[in-house]
Structure formats: structure tokens, C-alpha cells
Amino acid sequence: MKRPALALFISAFLAVALAQQDLTTSPPALPVGNPAPATPSDTLPTDSGLPELPPVMPPPNDTPPPPLVPMPAPALPTPSVSTPVQPVVAPTAPTPSATVPAVPRPLTLVLDVPLRGIQDGQPLVASTHLSFEIPAERAALLRTGGVITTSLEADLQTMARKAASQPKDARFEELASGWALIERDGVSLDLTKSRAALLSALKTPDSTTVNLSYTLTQPKRTVEYFTSRGITDLLATGQTNYYGSSRARITNIHVGVSKFQDHLFEGKLFSFNKELGPIDTSTGFVPGLVIAGDRTATGVGGGICQVSTTVFRALYGAGLPIVERRNHSYQVHYYDPQGMDATIYQYSQDLKFTNDTGAALWFQISWDDAHAALEVNVFGKPRAETVQIGKPVTLSTTPSPANRLISDPTMRVGQRRQVDWAAPGAIIQVKRSFLKDGQVVRSDTLTSRYTPWPNIFMVGTKQ
Numbered sequence: 001m002k003r004p005a006l007a008l009f010i011s012a013f014l015a016v017a018l019a020q021q022d023l024t025t026s027p028p029a030l031p032v033g034n035p036a037p038a039t040p041s042d043t044l045p046t047d048s049g050l051p052e053l054p055p056v057m058p059p060p061n062d063t064p065p066p067p068l069v070p071m072p073a074p075a076l077p078t079p080s081v082s083t084p085v086q087p088v089v090a091p092t093a094p095t096p097s098a099t100v101p102a103v104p105r106p107l108t109l110v111l112d113v114p115l116r117g118i119q120d121g122q123p124l125v126a127s128t129h130l131s132f133e134i135p136a137e138r139a140a141l142l143r144t145g146g147v148i149t150t151s152l153e154a155d156l157q158t159m160a161r162k163a164a165s166q167p168k169d170a171r172f173e174e175l176a177s178g179w180a181l182i183e184r185d186g187v188s189l190d191l192t193k194s195r196a197a198l199l200s201a202l203k204t205p206d207s208t209t210v211n212l213s214y215t216l217t218q219p220k221r222t223v224e225y226f227t228s229r230g231i232t233d234l235l236a237t238g239q240t241n242y243y244g245s246s247r248a249r250i251t252n253i254h255v256g257v258s259k260f261q262d263h264l265f266e267g268k269l270f271s272f273n274k275e276l277g278p279i280d281t282s283t284g285f286v287p288g289l290v291i292a293g294d295r296t297a298t299g300v301g302g303g304i305c306q307v308s309t310t311v312f313r314a315l316y317g318a319g320l321p322i323v324e325r326r327n328h329s330y331q332v333h334y335y336d337p338q339g340m341d342a343t344i345y346q347y348s349q350d351l352k353f354t355n356d357t358g359a360a361l362w363f364q365i366s367w368d369d370a371h372a373a374l375e376v377n378v379f380g381k382p383r384a385e386t387v388q389i390g391k392p393v394t395l396s397t398t399p400s401p402a403n404r405l406i407s408d409p410t411m412r413v414g415q416r417r418q419v420d421w422a423a424p425g426a427i428i429q430v431k432r433s434f435l436k437d438g439q440v441v442r443s444d445t446l447t448s449r450y451t452p453w454p455n456i457f458m459v460g461t462k463q
Helices: 003-019 136-145 150-163 191-202 223-227 247-258 272-276 304-317
Strands: 107-114 116-119 127-134 168-175 178-184 186-189 209-211 214-217 233-241 263-265 269-271 287-292 295-300 322-324 352-354 361-368 373-380 386-389 393-398 404-412 416-420 425-436 439-450 456-462
Touching: 107 136, 107 150, 107 191, 107 214, 116 168, 116 223, 127 136, 127 150, 136 191, 150 186, 150 191, 168 223, 168 361, 178 223, 191 209, 233 304, 247 287, 247 304, 247 361, 247 373, 269 272, 272 304, 304 373, 304 386, 404 416
Parallel strands: 107 209, 404 456
Antiparallel strands: 107 127, 116 178, 168 178, 186 214, 233 373, 263 361, 269 352, 287 295, 322 352, 361 373, 386 425, 393 425, 416 456, 425 439
């Protein structure tokens, strides 16, 4: 064997022998960084330094070769992983937590007074609300002091003045949700209890609302005044327009409606003349134009038929049976649409209905001179049927006659004033139906006959 081959054989033999040693001892850590240059003792000897060995002879042919025993691979040294050294930080004293200041909040004084009433047959859920807010900064100062200051007492007194109210008799009011019967009690702030509640709130940091205390005074006419008489709902509304009326006519309209404002009717037979009372100057009426036969004349109470017509429309719409009713002699523009008017003349002509509702009736009136609008609302016990009023139907017409002139000694010669306007004659019918479950169960027809009417002028004769 040549020397280089022998050297390699010896190196391999030594490596196997070293691998079979006890490996319990951890291999030395691998050097970190660039290795140092090898010293002479670290290098393998050269060929010239090894003794010459005898040649290795192959075994005899009749002897089998020894079995090959697999040798375990030499364990490679595991490189050690160095753990980085953490820097030592000197302990520091804990930083005290900063206190977050509380955000100031306003304080609100609140007064909620529930209203007693009914709507659609059910108790009314409503109240009157009054509040006063103390700004956050001022509220914080008051909480710090914890007392009712002079200025705070002044605020409380202001709330008391705003809250104070006299009792108002119960009546029907039109809300956004519909008509409701409302009783408005008198309100008085209970200052002693309210101060105590305010002091408690000042001493309670989280408190933001103070509910003020109050006392109530009932009115004379309460909700029970109506419910005990069966009056709970709106039955119908009558409307007319009096645009173009004279001052005297408007005055008589005002006097007439005042007789029916907040008016209770208890009974079976309703008579307009009886409920209205006398039409004379002692009751507030003034002279005005009235229809007397076939002409227009001056008479006390002229214009009262605006009231009777509006009341008629309300009671007719409520479904009450008509006992007595007469239309005007001719079509009057104040009562459009035609066929739904009612004239009265004390004491020869009346307007009468039978009250078949089984309860009392309550009248409330509203009028607006700026728009010349008059409205009569009648309340009571709802009937089982729904009342439906059809549109007036004109069956026939007759042309109006020539203009008519009437002498007026109070006017100077040459002066002329129109007091009536031409209207054709007509026969007009209105149908009233009673429905139940959407089906007509009965109906009746109202017929009005109007005489042809000319333009009428008052002509001055005074010299």
C-alpha cells in the first residue's frame, strides 16, 4: 500500500475509534468568529513521519469473509446556541397613576304633570313638561358648595312662577292624534319638597336630574262630568263660511255661537230656538239684514242662520233624526254647498232633532274672522253605525229673475247698494247613509227647494 493511502486509512480508523468513545460529555462549543490559524500540533503528520507497515494480505480463499457489521455514523457535534445576554436594568420606582378629573355635567330641574283625560275611550297618556337646565360649570360649583344659593333659589322661584296655573274645566281638545277629552288641573310647585330634592341632587355627584314636586287643584268640570253623561267622542263637525258678511252680521254670528260654546244638552228633543234663547238686543243681538218673505229686510239678529245652518250640519252628520227643518227661500252663497242649510225665525220657524244617541250632547264652537270660518263640533256617545253624507245632487234649476230695486230713505238719492245676489231656483237632494261593517243598513234623503232669486239693490231716496 502506498503511503498516501495508508495515511488515509489510519485517519479513518482513528475517527471511528473516537466516535465510539463515551459521548456524554458535551462537545466543546464551537468557536465564535473567525478561527485562529492552526498551530503545528494541530496538523496531521506528513508521510515521512509514519512508520512503514507490512502489507495487508487477503484471507485464504476457503475462509468466508467476516460479516459486515454496520457501524453507526459518528455523531456530529451539536453546535451550542448562545443566548443573548439581557442588559440589567436597574429597578425604578412605580409611577403613581394620574387622577382623571370628572367631567362636569349639567343639572336639570324637571316638572312633569300628567294630564287626566280619555281618547278613543281609553285613558289619555300625556303630560305637561317644564324644565330648566343649570350649565355644567355652574352645577359643578353648586355641587361643591352643597347648598341652595341665592341665585339657585331665584331659579327655583322662576320655575314656580312658570309652573303655576289655574285649573281649567275639562273639554275636548284636538291633538295631533285626534280629539281627546282633557282635564287641566291647577298646578302649584311644592317649594319645600322641591328644595329637599335639589339639595339631595347637589350632594350626589352622579345626579343630573331633579324632579320637582307639585300640588294639583281640580277644576269644577272634570272628566267624570262627561263620562257620567256618556259623552266620550266626537260625533260630527259642521262647517260654514261667512265671507263678505257685514259687521252687524258678524256680531250676530258671534252672539249666536256664544250660546252654544261649551254647551250641554240633555234630553230627547233638541230645539235650536230653545237652546239659543231670545233673539233681541237685551241678549246682545243687533239689527241686520234678514230674509222676510220675498224680500230682504232689516231685523234684529240678521245672520243667526249662519249658526243654525252650521249646527244643523253637525247634528245631521251625527245621524240624529230630523224633526223640523226648512231651507232658506233661495240659495244663499254663505251656505255653499247648497242643500245643507237651515233657517230659523223666532218663533214661527225652528230647527229640531231627536237625540237618539242614548247620552247627552256637548257642543264646542270655533270661529276665525280672518278666514270667515265657523265650525261646530258635537260630542256624545258614538252610535253603532257609521254615518256617511253624500254630495248634494241638483235635480232641476230655474233661471233667476230680473234685478230688484228697493227704496231706502236712509240713503241719499243716487246712492245704491247691493244687498242680495241673483241665484237660480233649484231642487237639491242629499242622501244620508248608515253603514255597519261596510254595508248600508239604512238611509234617508234630504230635499231642499229654492225659489229663483234676483239681484237686489237698495236705492237711496233721501233728498
